[in-house]
Amino acid sequence: xxxxTSPRRNPEQAPETEAPASSAATGAPRDAxxxxxxxxxxxxxxxxxxxxxxxxxxxxxxxxxVARFGLQGERLGEVVGGAVLKHSRDFNLVRESVLGSSLSxxxxxxDLQQACATGLEATIAVANKIRLGQVESGVAGxxxxxxxxxxxxxxxxxxxxxxxxxxxxxxxxVKAFAKVRPADLAPLTPATDEPRTGLSMGExxxxxxxxxxxxxxxxxxxxxxxxxxxxxxWDAGFFDDLVTPFRGLVRDDxxxxxxxxxKLAALKPVYGKRLDGVTPTMTAGNSTPLTxxxxxxxxxxxxxxxxxxxxxxxxxxxxxxxAVDFVHGHEGLLMAPAHAVPRLLARNGLALGxxxxxxxxxxxxxxxLTTLKAWEDDEYCRTELGLDGPLGSIDRxxxxxxxxxxxxxxxxxxxxxxxxxxxAKLLAQRTAETGAPARAxxxxxxxxxxxxxxxxxxxxxxxxxx
Amino acid sequence: MTDSxxxxxxxGFTKTLAKKLGLPRPAVLRRYRAGDPLTVGPVLVLGGTPxxxxxxxxxxxxxxxxxxxxxxxxxxxxxxxxxxxxxxxIERPEDASAPVMALSATLRRLAPNGxxxxxxxxxxxxxxxELAAAREGVDGFxxxxxxxxxxxxTGNGVQVTDDAPVDSPSVLATLRFFLSARSAFVxxxxxxxxxxxxxxxxxxxxxxxxxxxxVTGAARGIGAQVARTLARDGxxxxxxxxxxxxxxxxAVANEIRGTALQLDVTADDAGARILEHARARHGGxxxxxxxxxxxxxxxxxxxxxxxxxxVIAVNLAAQLRITxxxxxxxxxxxxxxxxxxxxxxxxxxxxxxxxxxxxxxxVIGHTRAFARLLAxxxxxxxxxxxxxxxxxxxxxxxxxxxxxxxxARRVASLQQxxxxxxxxxxxxxxxxxAAAGVNGQVLRVCGQNVVGR
Numbered sequence: 001x002x003x004x005t006s007p008r009r010n011p012e013q014a015p016e017t018e019a020p021a022s023s024a025a026t027g028a029p030r031d032a033x034x035x036x037x038x039x040x041x042x043x044x045x046x047x048x049x050x051x052x053x054x055x056x057x058x059x060x061x062x063x064x065x066v067a068r069f070g071l072q073g074e075r076l077g078e079v080v081g082g083a084v085l086k087h088s089r090d091f092n093l094v095r096e097s098v099l100g101s102s103l104s105x106x107x108x109x110x111d112l113q114q115a116c117a118t119g120l121e122a123t124i125a126v127a128n129k130i131r132l133g134q135v136e137s138g139v140a141g142x143x144x145x146x147x148x149x150x151x152x153x154x155x156x157x158x159x160x161x162x163x164x165x166x167x168x169x170x171x172x173x174v175k176a177f178a179k180v181r182p183a184d185l186a187p188l189t190p191a192t193d194e195p196r197t198g199l200s201m202g203e204x205x206x207x208x209x210x211x212x213x214x215x216x217x218x219x220x221x222x223x224x225x226x227x228x229x230x231x232x233x234w235d236a237g238f239f240d241d242l243v244t245p246f247r248g249l250v251r252d253d254x255x256x257x258x259x260x261x262x263k264l265a266a267l268k269p270v271y272g273k274r275l276d277g278v279t280p281t282m283t284a285g286n287s288t289p290l291t292x293x294x295x296x297x298x299x300x301x302x303x304x305x306x307x308x309x310x311x312x313x314x315x316x317x318x319x320x321x322x323a324v325d326f327v328h329g330h331e332g333l334l335m336a337p338a339h340a341v342p343r344l345l346a347r348n349g350l351a352l353g354x355x356x357x358x359x360x361x362x363x364x365x366x367x368x369l370t371t372l373k374a375w376e377d378d379e380y381c382r383t384e385l386g387l388d389g390p391l392g393s394i395d396r397x398x399x400x401x402x403x404x405x406x407x408x409x410x411x412x413x414x415x416x417x418x419x420x421x422x423x424a425k426l427l428a429q430r431t432a433e434t435g436a437p438a439r440a441x442x443x444x445x446x447x448x449x450x451x452x453x454x455x456x457x458x459x460x461x462x463x464x465x466x
Numbered sequence: 467m468t469d470s471x472x473x474x475x476x477x478g479f480t481k482t483l484a485k486k487l488g489l490p491r492p493a494v495l496r497r498y499r500a501g502d503p504l505t506v507g508p509v510l511v512l513g514g515t516p517x518x519x520x521x522x523x524x525x526x527x528x529x530x531x532x533x534x535x536x537x538x539x540x541x542x543x544x545x546x547x548x549x550x551x552x553x554x555x556i557e558r559p560e561d562a563s564a565p566v567m568a569l570s571a572t573l574r575r576l577a578p579n580g581x582x583x584x585x586x587x588x589x590x591x592x593x594x595x596e597l598a599a600a601r602e603g604v605d606g607f608x609x610x611x612x613x614x615x616x617x618x619x620t621g622n623g624v625q626v627t628d629d630a631p632v633d634s635p636s637v638l639a640t641l642r643f644f645l646s647a648r649s650a651f652v653x654x655x656x657x658x659x660x661x662x663x664x665x666x667x668x669x670x671x672x673x674x675x676x677x678x679x680x681v682t683g684a685a686r687g688i689g690a691q692v693a694r695t696l697a698r699d700g701x702x703x704x705x706x707x708x709x710x711x712x713x714x715x716x717a718v719a720n721e722i723r724g725t726a727l728q729l730d731v732t733a734d735d736a737g738a739r740i741l742e743h744a745r746a747r748h749g750g751x752x753x754x755x756x757x758x759x760x761x762x763x764x765x766x767x768x769x770x771x772x773x774x775x776x777v778i779a780v781n782l783a784a785q786l787r788i789t790x791x792x793x794x795x796x797x798x799x800x801x802x803x804x805x806x807x808x809x810x811x812x813x814x815x816x817x818x819x820x821x822x823x824x825x826x827x828x829v830i831g832h833t834r835a836f837a838r839l840l841a842x843x844x845x846x847x848x849x850x851x852x853x854x855x856x857x858x859x860x861x862x863x864x865x866x867x868x869x870x871x872x873x874a875r876r877v878a879s880l881q882q883x884x885x886x887x888x889x890x891x892x893x894x895x896x897x898x899x900a901a902a903g904v905n906g907q908v909l910r911v912c913g914q915n916v917v918g919r
Contacts, residue, residue, distance in 0.1 A: 060713070067716035067726035070747060102720040237709075240728045244712040309747050 031315040032127035034456065035305050037421020038065035039295035040246035041253065042409035045146040048249040049292040054083045054090055057246065057294035058097040058143035061417075064244030065139065065296045066102045069310055075104035077135025080122040081142045081296070082113040084192070084412040085149040093143070115446035116363065117321070118142040119295060119416020120454060126299045127316035136304040140420075142413025143294035156184030192412075192447060196327045201334070201447060202364070206272025206282055208332030209366040212373050216281035220264040222365035223286040223406045227259045230403025238402055242421050254289055254409040286365035291409030295417030297424075313424035314440070317455035320344035326449040331384070334367045336451025337443035338374045342385050344453045350439075352392040357426050357440040359419045362405040367445055401426065416444055420456070427458035435460050469859060469875060472882050492881035493618030495650040496579035498891060500671060500698075504646050507547030507577045508535035513565040513585075514552065522552040524633040525585060525641070532642065540572050548581035548645050549573075554632050556586070556600045566607065578617035583644045584608050585632055588625035588658045601625075605656055612654035612914050613879050620880070620914075622649065623656040630661035636903025639664065643895045651888035653879050654914035662903035673898040675700030678748040678799070680740055682731050682788075683758030685711035687860040688807070690718045691886035692755055695894045697722035702748050706731065706740065707758070731758045731784040737791025750799030753897040754792065756785040756806040756829075761862065766820040774821045781825035786832055793839070793846065802840060802848030803897045806833050807889075808908055810856045814917040826854070830908050837906025849905040851896045856912025857883040880913035 040061050043049045049057065058081060066072055081094045090096070095109035114121040119142040126138035153161070156179070163176035193200050209219075233239060234251055269280035271287065298310075305312055322340035324331040337360070345352060352375060360368045374380050375391035382389065402422055405415055423440040430438040437460070443453045475484040475491040484491055496506065509529055514522025522538065529536045529550070537544070551569050556562050569582070576582070586604040593601060604623060612621030622644040626637050637659050643649050644657075669675060679696045683689035684705035693703045703724035707715045712728045719726035727743045729736055744751040759781045762773035785806055792798065811819050812826025829852055836850035857863060857874040863883065866874065875883045892911045895901055 063720055064712065064716045064726075067719035067724075070719075070723065070725040072720050072723040237730075237733070240709050243709070244716050244726075244728070245710060246713055250710045250712075309749065311746065 029131040030133065031302060032130035032299050033302055033305060033312040034314045034316065034420060034424035035298040035300050035310045036065070036069060036313060037242055037295065037297045037417060037424070038068055039243055039414065039418055039421070040064070040293055041243055041249045041251050042291050042293035042411055042414070042418075043249055043252075044254050044409060045290035045292055047147075047253060048247055049145060050147040052145065052247060052292065053148050054086065054093055054143040054145055054294070055097050055100070057145065057292065058093065058141065058296075059100045060244070060246045061141060061143070061294040061296045062097055062101045062103065062139065065298055067244070068241060069298060070308070071298075072102045073104050074107075076107045077129065077138045078126065079103070079107060079109040079139040079141075080112055080126050081140060081417075082111045082118045082122065082413050083143050083145075084113060084115055084118060085144055085146065086113070087150045113413070114452070115448055115450060116361070116410070116412045116415060117444045117446035117450055117452040118413035119297075119418070120420065120442065120444045120452045121321065121416070123297055123299065123316065123416060123420050124319040124452070124454060127319075130299060130301050137298070137300040139296050139298055141294065141296035141417040142415075144411035144413045145292040146290040147292050152188040154184040154186060154188055156180060160184070194326075194333065194447065200271075202271035202282060202287060204326065204333035205364045205366055206275060206280065208335060208370050209281060209364075210272060210275055210278040211332065212370040214281065214366045214369045214373070216265070217261075218369055219281055219286040219365035220261055222362065222368055223264055224259055224261055226362055226400060226403045226406035227256050228403075229401055230255050230407035231257045233402035238425070242425060252408045254291060255407050259285075282364060282366060286406065288363055288405045288410035291411045293409065293411035293414045295414040295421070297417045297420045311428065312461070313428040314456040314458040317439075317457050318344060318348050319452065319454040320347070321450065321452045323451070324449040331449070332370065333447075333449055334363055334445040334451070335370065335374065336449055337445050337453055338371050338451070339385060340451045340453040341375075341441065341443055342381075342387060342391050344455065345391075348455060350455070352394060354439060355394070355441045356398060356430055356438040357401060357423055358394050358399045359404065359423045359440060359442040360400065361415060361419065361444040362400065363410065363445055365406060368399070371443070419444065420454070423456050424458070427456055431458040431460055469882055471872075471875075490876055490881045492876075493578060493616070495618045495880065495882075496647045497650050497885070497887065498647040502647065504532060504534060504642070505547030505581065506579050507545050508537055509548045509550060509645070510540060510544075510546050510572060511536060511538050511550045511552065512540075512568045512572075513555070514538055521554045521585070521632040524631070525550060525552055528633045528638050540568060542575075544575060545577040546572055546575055546580055547577055548583065549576065550641070550645075551582065551584045552632065553584055553586040553604055554626060558596055559600050559603055561600060562603060562607070569611070573614070576615070576619050578619065579647070580615075580619040581645050582611055582615065582619070582621040583641060584621075584623035585637070585641065586623060586625055588627045590628055608656060609654045609914075615879070618650075618880070620644075620649065620653040622652060622654070625656050625658045627658065627660040630659065630903060634661055634903065635664040635666040635900055636660070636662040638666070639895075639898065639900035640904065642670070648891040648895065650891075651880065651884035651911050651913050652892060652909065653912070655910050657904060657909060658907055660903040660905065664900045664902040666900070668899050669700075672700035673900060674753070674894070677701045677752040678704065678744055678750050679753035679755065679897065680704045680706060680744060680751060681755040681757055682706045684718055685714040687862065688855065688858060688886045688889050689757040690714075692757055692890040692893050693718055693724065694722055695887060695890035696753065696755070696897065697724060699894050699898070701753060701897075704740070704744055704748065731788065732779045736784065737788040737795070737797075740788065741792060741795060741797045751792070751797055752800050753803045754789065754805070755893055755897065756788070756804070758784065759807055759825075761819075761822055763818045763822065765818050769821065777821040777825050778828075781822070782828040782832075785829060789832070789836060789850075793836075796846075798846070798848065801902070802846060802850070803901075804836060804848070804850040805893045805896045806850070806852045808833070808852040808854040810854050810910060810912050810915055810917050813854060813908070813910075830854075833908065834906045841905055849896070849902065851904060851906065852908045853889060853892045853896065854908050854910045854912070855884065855889045856910065856915040856917065858889060858911075859883045859885055877917070878913035878915040882913060884911055884913055
């Protein structure tokens, strides 16, 4: 038992640095680290997880994370996550999932929801508490199911039911129900259309796509690359320690290994068909499908991770959330990340080219392309972003290198966790190869004209600050 | 996986009926539970000469240290929990007569789930013909006695090599295993035990405390039970299975407070990833259990290359590669404990299992070879052993057609299939520090199935 101590635990190999150990002691923020992640494979709506609830899926994702990192009985600082499509009974979705998991029941939790950015915003929330010294560890994540979505009754029936429940006499009750009209009996299925415009996200993006003149071919290329990259990553075992199977599903079932430009070109456009003078370009192939799934990310202070012999994949450097006025203004619904990123870069003294990996959420292939094109556009950058000139271009070989939402699918709240865990592992692998720090830029667009950007950075093990 | 026949013949009307009809009546076996007594009654040690400080005396003295009621004189009233027959002193075939006849007189007073354990000297290459005859005789004798025992009682033997005293730590640890309920489904087996410097002071209820164990194929069946049993014995367990079995694997890991490693054991870097995980998460590696295995049964005439190759790759080649990597990388923190799953099919052969039997016989081959490498002068020390399960009640055997399954269960001396925990107990014993003197052995957990030796 002499050499029981792992290298990371060896005080000689993990030298004390000048960085303060705790903000509680010094008032200065410390680092929050991504330790690892776990998700369940993402399933196309109505397929493998058609009878799984958000709570079941999020619990499964948590259980896989607990098993991977030996967190049984551990009291974590908190677990934060949420769902976009959520039953009212799931008001405490994350806390209920914690209670159903192998974590200590003394682990606090709260629900957070920011549309498709839920998972990434949860990551930022947990990381910030760690940086402030308020917690030592936490899990961020999200779950979404379209298959098990809540179905509401019509407004007319709802009012009648509420009125009847308050009625004191049979007569009052009869009177309440007498107001119900046959049309009120039709159930309301959940919609992700923008409440203020009535347009679906796809129709919104079709306007943006047309404005930036993004070609069908360019979109299909993004889609094909997403499938090819994700398939290669699965084949290489990249997801062996990021995914735990659920209900017999072992891989993301939206992933197509036989996709091709010809097959993608054969698909009929589904969005933008009613736009005047525009040839529609957005198809089911270059748009994300409705998907079910859940994801988690384990975050911790360096001390907490080291005490448990857990890895430090990448630190959460900084984050920025932006919102755009797509209702009254002229900005596209999903263009907020274009605004968030330059602000984030400026605050951190970085240029757009200063990254080893770019993870731009593929809500639609054209979302990625319009964002990239906007950053290259001198006028847009000057007038909309307030920059002196174009933000710049990125090396496209560093973009979504292991695939993204077009191939994996996009269970809204679960996407952020998928991306953060993937990016952190990519960074840790890169640093292990080169011995040098590596940096990733993550951006996720969301309904409501929201966009979140985050920077992750890996550093050689001996430089990881305490 | 319950054997409803065992339930039926042990309770109610069906018990009476089975008795009247003279049907086989397999017993409900006593299995280990923490806190239960080691044996079901007093232990009788035979083979000694009164007033002489001999091997029987030494064994009896050691047993007294385990809080047992130990006697060296038979009587007509006691229900014996176990009878230990010390035959280590016999030099001529005629010498066995007295102790064997003493055992004969006590067998009818052996309690249900009782134990008969012989302690004899292991045959050695240098034995004279007369000595060899006497020592080998014990083998056939013990196997026959085991077949005569009823009501869940078992007979097993410890064969002590000439360099070890009969009260050396590993001999006593083996004796303890055979006496205990941990060996419920081990019957008719002789285990060769050599000298060791094992620490006899190890906590018998937590023998693996502070150890890190890796179990492959741990998502379900025998592997999951091995993981549970090693964890029960105090080990921190890394459970390994293919990514596709990850959901069940995570459940096992969370149940036993271990960690899950999703990994295909046939991957080139499997050994490296196992070692990296064990070291990074748990600070080292002490015990390796090669349990992952697959079946692709076909008559050889119908065998396809992919069915043959897959079985060899998973059941045999992966074990070889991983063990070689770990030994080459000095991956074990203490003296290695390597336990591999063989099978009675690998010993006796089985129709339709030419590929499986090749792989399992191959496991026995590399186990003996690794055992020699470990024990060689200048070697790392430690042990490599194999466990060969017979018919075990698992999802796998539940799929065997009814008649075949019934036959397979009843052709053993214990007249039933074993439970996964029975295999796990044998593995936990071989993985324990006290089993240091057991090396290169194949321990059958088969209820003394008639198949093979």
